[in-house]
Amino acid sequence: MPSMAQGGLRNSADSHHKLRAKFPVDDRKVDPAFSRKQKIAEHRKSLPIASVEKRLGDEVRNNDILIIVGETGSGKTTQLPQFLFNAGFCRDGKTIGITQPRRVAAVTVAKRVAEECGVELGQRVGYSIRFEDVTSGSTRIKYMTDGLLLREALLDPYLSRYSVIIVDEAHERTVHTDVLLGLLKNVQKASLDARGFSEYFGGARAVHIQGRQFPVDIFYTHHAEPDYVDATLITILQIHLEERPGDILVFLTGQEEIESVERLVKERLQQLPEGSRKLLAAPIFSALPSEKQMRVFAPAPAGFRKVILATNIAETSVTIPGIRYVIDPGFVKARSYDPVKGMESLIIVPTSKAQALQRSGRAGREGPGKCFRLYPESEFEKLDDSTKPEIKRCNLANVILQLKALGVDDILGFDFMEKPSRASIVKSLEQLFLLGALTDECKLSDPVGHQMAQLPLDPIYSRALILASQFNCLEEMLITVAMLSVESIFYAPREKLEEARTAMKCFSCPEGDHLTLVNVYRASNEFLEKRTVGLSKEKNEKILRKWCKENFINSRSLRHARDVHSQIRGNVEQMGLRLASCGDDMLQFCRCLAASFFLNAALKQPEGTYRALASGQVVQIHPSSVLFRAKPECIVFNELVQTNHKYIRNITKIDYLWLAELAPQYYCMQN
DNA sequence: GAGCACTGC
Numbered sequence: 203m204p205s206m207a208q209g210g211l212r213n214s215a216d217s218h219h220k221l222r223a224k225f226p227v228d229d230r231k232v233d234p235a236f237s238r239k240q241k242i243a244e245h246r247k248s249l250p251i252a253s254v255e256k257r258l259g260d261e262v263r264n265n266d267i268l269i270i271v272g273e274t275g276s277g278k279t280t281q282l283p284q285f286l287f288n289a290g291f292c293r294d295g296k297t298i299g300i301t302q303p304r305r306v307a308a309v310t311v312a313k314r315v316a317e318e319c320g321v322e323l324g325q326r327v328g329y330s331i332r333f334e335d336v337t338s339g340s341t342r343i344k345y346m347t348d349g350l351l352l353r354e355a356l357l358d359p360y361l362s363r364y365s366v367i368i369v370d371e372a373h374e375r376t377v378h379t380d381v382l383l384g385l386l387k388n389v390q391k392a393s394l395d396a397r398g399f400s401e402y403f404g405g406a407r408a409v410h411i412q413g414r415q416f417p418v419d420i421f422y423t424h425h426a427e428p429d430y431v432d433a434t435l436i437t438i439l440q441i442h443l444e445e446r447p448g449d450i451l452v453f454l455t456g457q458e459e460i461e462s463v464e465r466l467v468k469e470r471l472q473q474l475p476e477g478s479r480k481l482l483a484a485p486i487f488s489a490l491p492s493e494k495q496m497r498v499f500a501p502a503p504a505g506f507r508k509v510i511l512a513t514n515i516a517e518t519s520v521t522i523p524g525i526r527y528v529i530d531p532g533f534v535k536a537r538s539y540d541p542v543k544g545m546e547s548l549i550i551v552p553t554s555k556a557q558a559l560q561r562s563g564r565a566g567r568e569g570p571g572k573c574f575r576l577y578p579e580s581e582f583e584k585l586d587d588s589t590k591p592e593i594k595r596c597n598l599a600n601v602i603l604q605l606k607a608l609g610v611d612d613i614l615g616f617d618f619m620e621k622p623s624r625a626s627i628v629k630s631l632e633q634l635f636l637l638g639a640l641t642d643e644c645k646l647s648d649p650v651g652h653q654m655a656q657l658p659l660d661p662i663y664s665r666a667l668i669l670a671s672q673f674n675c676l677e678e679m680l681i682t683v684a685m686l687s688v689e690s691i692f693y694a695p696r697e698k699l700e701e702a703r704t705a706m707k708c709f710s711c712p713e714g715d716h717l718t719l720v721n722v723y724r725a726s727n728e729f730l731e732k733r734t735v736g737l738s739k740e741k742n743e744k745i746l747r748k749w750c751k752e753n754f755i756n757s758r759s760l761r762h763a764r765d766v767h768s769q770i771r772g773n774v775e776q777m778g779l780r781l782a783s784c785g786d787d788m789l790q791f792c793r794c795l796a797a798s799f800f801l802n803a804a805l806k807q808p809e810g811t812y813r814a815l816a817s818g819q820v821v822q823i824h825p826s827s828v829l830f831r832a833k834p835e836c837i838v839f840n841e842l843v844q845t846n847h848k849y850i851r852n853i854t855k856i857d858y859l860w861l862a863e864l865a866p867q868y869y870c871m872q873n
Numbered sequence: 874g875a876g877c878a879c880t881g882c
Binding site: 462 | 874875876877878879880881882
């Protein structure tokens with residue numbers, strides 16, 4: 203009960219004693235519900251934001267746009283909507299909408315606020331995320347993902363059911379947030395969070411709220427480290443041997459790096475005296491199956507210290523308790539986009555100052571902490587202030603399609619907070635035109651463009667669904683597109699690579715990866731139908747997880763694909779597209795893939811590499827493809843990723859002649 | 874011969 207603890211240390215034990223003696227029957231001890239309620243009320247009162255409740259209500263009432271800079275732990279996300287509700291912002295039946303970049307945040311915060319309000323989740327307080335709507339007619343405080351609000355805007359461009367929109371975590375500058383802000387600027391009715399937005403909104407008022415964060419001491423190295431993996435290892439062991447108890451969080455760039463540091467930590471520990479070996483390494487990254495991710499949350503055994511090896515998943519998405527030390531080598535793997543080649547790639551770059559700050563803050567959640575930056579302070583000064591917003595680093599085809607559907611025709615003139623390059627916009631317009639989504643006048647085409655905008659998919663996949671209804675293979679394409687839309691379906695841990703390969707062979711199809719994915723999906727369906735008649739949903743999930751594990755499939759990805767499948771199946775049915783299967787006619791399906799993915803066709807070169815026809819780039823088949831060894835003459839692919847090489851992934855063999863036949867607008871016959 | 878992180882009525 204923090205409000206009581208503030209009286210000072212000397213007398214607190216005494217007064218506590220007296221209180222109990224005076225009131226031998228303490229309500230809090232008798233009624234746990236009362237105690238919980240009391241605790242929540244006291245917690246709310248203790249939050250830094252509580253002292254400015256009235257002011258916030260007034261500011262929001264008096265300003266169309268308000269920037270609220272709430273530091274970590276200020277309570278803004280949970281309290282502000284309640285303040286506004288109490289201040290009467292929902293009186294005319296309107297709703298307060300709060301957007302979050304991530305689903306898990308929308309869900310957990312909504313649950314917390316419902317509890318604080320003492321209402322059932324889904325009634326006055328609710329949340330809405332893709333595949334999950336826990337709201338009702340009486341919902342007045344609605345948490346949601348920013349992407350979902352954008353989808354809502356397609357149906358109601360003025361967002362007329364909301365009295366206030368709070369865009370939380372706007373400083374993260376996700377593509378969705380940026381598009382939403384541009385849209386809200388048109389609607390001119392918003393309350394924003396984060397600094398530096400004031401100028402964009404024409405000098406909007408800003409309110410600062412103090413946070414609650416413990417101090418973190420920052421340490422730099424004297425010199426630049428030539429090998430940051432080695433420097434990381436040395437620092438881990440140094441902390442382990444010399445510092446007080448507390449877990450260590452290390453930020454690395456990817457799976458490979460994490461696995462090698464994990465191995466090296468174990469090796470070096472063996473060289474230490476036995477009493478000093480009580481250090482446990484726990485990896486976490488997105489592609490790790492969730493049961494393995496959970497290990498980082500388990501407390502270390504008594505006497506042990508945990509060292510968590512993480513990607514930037516631990517920067518914002520996941521909060522791990524018990525962290526007292528952070529090691530930050532100063533690098534991150536980031537997406538980048540080359541509009542000339544139309545290629546996205548992953549490259550390792552230095553973090554920004556803001557990112558370094560965010561990382562060090564992870565050491566000060568529960569008490570004072572320490573952060574070791576593995577570079578000199580002079581290097582920190584040279585870092586960019588903040589990370590380049592994603593909208594300047596990605597393919598814009600989807601953003602443009604959405605904006606067009608929202609009635610924004612002049613994309614080059616749209617008032618983005620930070621405008622993507624002209625080249626990048628033009629390249630994506632060109633792609634949309636080639637896919638048939640835009641007319642010669644650059645307007646959304648009817649019906650294709652409108653249908654594509656309605657589907658929650660990459661434009662190229664939306665186009666594939668529309669074409670598939672004409673090729674009589676929509677059932678197969680729905681599965682394909684769902685499987686292509688999720689993270690990697692196959693999971694092959696290094697130590698069981700051979701087993702995983704054998705498992706994958708059961709599904710593999712000589713035509714290529716697309717039909718292989720269809721086989722996996724259908725096998726999971728058959729398994730479920732055979733094994734789970736009459737079982738509960740939880741039992742179903744559990745039995746499917748087991749099947750996935752046996753087959754080296756990432757169950758989280760497969761479940762996600764099944765959700766996407768049922769959603770887009772609903773979408774195409776609503777559009778009236780013809781749902782049919784091509785049965786055993788693989789040729790028909792492969793021709794449809796060629797017609798859909800003609801922009802991503804590639805031809806084999808004498809030395810076994812491929813030349814992508816649209817961009818002229820030399821690429822290689824990714825080793826995870828079923829066609830890695832077969833190397834057919836002509837292929838279509840879905841993903842081009844630059845890591846050590848330019849790799850293409852998700853590939854199907856096609857006949858070269860189909861291109862001119864099925865995409866004559868692009869490939870005219872030259873011979 | 875190899876996989877940053879998020880997300881979408």
